[in-house]
Amino acid sequence: MDAILLQILNGLDKGSAYALIAMGLTLIFGTLGVVNFAHGALFMIGAFCAVTLQKMLNLYSVVIDPEKTDFLGNPLKVKVPYVESWFGEATGQMIINWSVPLAILLAIPVMLAVGYIMERGLIKHFYKRPHADQILVTFGLAIVLQEIVKAFFGANPIPTPAPDLFKGSFDFGLLIGFAENTIIYPYWRLIYFVFSTAIIAMVFSFLQFTTFGMVVRAGMADRETVGLLGINIDRRFTLMFGIAAAVAGLAGVMYTPINPPNYHMGMDFLVLSFVVVVVGGMGSLPGAVLAGFLLGVLESFASMNEVKSLLPGIDQIIIYLVAIAILLTRPRGLMGRAGVMEE
């Protein structure tokens, strides 16, 4: 029982990342009808927002400390980050330490802007073109974005640690009445899971309970009629693209402590997220979220030693196998709507 629960928990963090990216993909697909192969790159840009903020906060000035001397007796030069000299040492260190959560504040405007520019500058011109063209141009864009990031940040993963407060693991099993040391779970993964559920809930309630969301949903159902009612649906859809980009970016920001970001992390996640979208059903938001968590958990179950000894290599291919099985038996995916991408 505890082993099963442990695997479920292990799958949740990856599952949350899948769910967030897949939700953004579905949102874009449902509103604009565009297959966005650059969505993984948006996830990566989000992660690099965190890296940028961390680097920016660590900018320092060299100050000569008169009280300390080095081993030759000369006054010691100390590197003092600007934030420390501005806000005092304790506050400054805390700000640096909390750079990852703080990066959320940076990532939201950046990602909204990136999404807006991308939609108005490029995607807009591809509504009427075939899906193959949309895939190709966004694929090209993904390459370009990824290479730009590589040019600025290098090819190696950049460690971006979580705040000290959330480093390490804790005994999750003890909290819910298991024996000691059965379910050890890292803090940050739990936070990631809670964070993504919160984001998902926010997006859903935005679509469900606001007038804006209602219009967007109406536009997803029948764009033309909404347009005939005198509503500028294009502008709202552009904003939805920005929101989808921001969701992917936030997923990236918070993922950095789990996996140090590198320039091709987006591509790695993109392939799987597409599989998730297809399993969940093209155009269905709940489907994407459900499938994201489901596949994340399934992947973690497949990497259990017991399963691996039974079916070697299953952990590598389980997601693809599930996708193939679903596509062949339930062509619309788990919760796909009728009439979306049927041909």
Place this chain on the structure above:
Amino acid sequence: MLDKFKNNDNALMVFFTIMVLAGPIILAPFGAGYPDLLQRFAIFGLFAIGFNILFGLTGYLSFGHAAFLGVGSYAAVWMFKLLTMNVIPALLLATVVSGVFALLIGYISLRRSGIYFSILTLAFAQMSYNLAYSVLTPITNGETGLQLSLDDPRILDAANSSGSLPSTNLFGLSMNSTAKMELLGMTLQFNVGFYFCALVLILGFYLALRIFRSPFGLMLRAVKTNQTRMSYTGLNSRPYTLAAFVISGMYAGVAGGLMAITDPLAGAERMQWTASGEVVLMTILGGVGTLLGPVLGAGFIKYFENIFSKINDNVLHAWFGFLPDGLEDAVVSVLHFFVGKGWHLTLGIVFMLVVIFLPGGLIEGANRILRRLSGQKTGSSATDGPKQPAE
């Protein structure tokens, strides 16, 4: 120039054959006349021709074609290890194995179309890649890649006593033997491996030409134009698309086999989906659905990959040395991002520009220019030309 071949396949074939066979001479002035690069031109040209038979004719966009390339490579290397270093059996096995593999994947993937098809092929290719890296290590040798070794059986070959690895050969004619010739201060290199690849490429091109002109090819075009209408006429299009998929998979397998022939090792990274993406880039860049386009695109990408990735800051400084110092540094620091390791950035930008402005690829671009030129000469308007790119 290209328009002339529209209704004259023989002329096109002769033109293509001459261009390919004279490759070492024509490309030598451009610094691309050495065997390694020429071989890559031929191999990727073949790969792209095969991909074009599927994507260009039927419109099914496969994102997993590199899997067949990888399978072909593995099959060929195994033939070298077990049977003989002769290239013929290796190439045959590569074709057959990749064909069977394509039949299997195609049978399942072709049940869906559009984006679902792309994702299914992507899933299969990633699956093969992951398996090749992990569980199938006894067959693929995992991360190290499958290599020849001295104690391989090689049943048909005479015992190897030289102590060094044997080289691939065609009935004794070694693939890496090169004849050199001096001409106008350039060294021309005529490499056996390249000419073998070139012959296969020409054969592949001829086959593709026949397919394009056949009723079968017409049927595939009909699938691309309107599959629904085709089924309404009571015609089952599945066997046709499946045949196209298998043929195109076999092309990829042959290309993979040729890779193993020119350099007898096979690694799993050949199957990764970025490799599949590369062949998509080549085909689109050259011109989807055209005959010459894919070869042109493959040559273009491989050539500029080779040139661009060699340019470093020193070369740039030498080029822009005539500019004033400050300006020179500025130009170099901007260009720095696009050359050397940044070559993929250039590729991505070029690719995007082509998709946005020139969906017919380089061939369409050439046709547009030619049409404009001839339009000015004869005075007829250039706007009413055919929208479809010429072949």
